[in-house]
Amino acid sequence: MCILDLIWINLSMLAAEYKAVNLGQGFPDFSPPQFITEAFCKAVSGGPPMHQYTRAFGHPALVQSLAKFFSRIVGHDIDPFEDILVTVGAYQALFCAFQALIDEGDEVIIVEPFFDCYQPMVVMAGGKAVYVPLRPKEGTAVLSSGDWVLSAEELASKITPHTKAIVINTPNNPLGKVYKREELQMIADLCIKHDLLCFSDEVYEWLTYDGAKHVKIASLPGMWERTVTIGSGGKTFSATGWKVGWAMGSGHILKYMKTIHQNSIYHCATAAQEAVAQGFEREHELFGTPQSYFQQLPAMLHHRREKLASSLKGVGLQPIMPEGGYFMITDISSIGESVDFKDSDTKDENYDFRFVKWLIKEKGLATIPVSAFYSPEHSKEFDKYIRFCFVKENSTLDAAEEILKKWSQNESSH
16 A cells, blocks of 8 residues: 555544544535536436446547547547547546556656655556656745746656656646646657657646646647546546546557456446536537636635635745645645644654644644655655645635634734
8 A cells, every 4th residue: 555545544534533624635525516416317317228338448428528528629639439548537547557558667757746646556567656846946935836847957867768658747736736838848848859658647627727727738749649648527527426537648559558447447337427428518518608617616716725825824824826726735834833743653754744643633624744745755855835625615614714713813822
């Protein structure tokens, strides 16, 4: 089991034990939009075909909807039956990519911070993970996730004759960084120069704020043929429990992933795929209009992001405003002196781990340590940040704000 899996389990248990307000785990605690739940109900009521096996590599209605929708975005005519593989969530799409395309001894460059499953999936495939961190710009106040940048020189220096792929996540979890076109072009140039694959995890693609624009690296010249793009119906329609994901890319790459899928999962739930297909049909018709959920959801979350940021600033914390995604990190170094950890058993842990446990036990608020999203070689550089999820009901955010206010009042009275 990977380190971060243990973190989720242990911190979730700790949060439950102390009945903490949970801004740690990354899922909405509000309902999906009515149109998507109605589509699911209609699918479940749709007779025998909706309750039996469908096409193993993706329900025909779904792969056709995805191909039609994304062809205009990537600027490439996507073949629904060759270029798309529907999976049990984005998680399984990633698993298929690593298992099918990474061989014993291959090196895979992972841009940090990274989602927890990348590293163990590389190891399970027999590969070696190599890490390049995003770092805050030097000499400037770091106020936005856009102030965290990838060094072209550092990335290029990690490429060896054994390098097989580069893994990116945009918008990034936990940072919220949305890669700019020129940043993606730099990565693309290296992939093309060294004949590398790119695994691009884009599950938060519709959640961007403050004018940030999500760009698919597969849409850049020369990249469709070498990119596996990972998507999520659960993140797209706020229905993470449905576990409908997909991988999109050139058929000559996806055919290997289909072999892994066929011999592990084989098939995904038919009714859920049908409902996601109907969701994309609706969004295709409404794309770019105020009625589109892809516009409504980020608008709603923008306000919740602002609400959380205001609460954090109110207790003297400096949030890093995310350009996209579900999460916001904040620098906790400014309040370190006022925290008495008491628990001597945690002295060897990174500072943010100790802080998160203290926050749950003493204040009743659950978050996630950011150094958990880094490799051991870089985690100490980034152990002064914690991650909050703001994709929550206003009542949940209000409860968190009350905890932070009481904390602030107690501090000021000392």
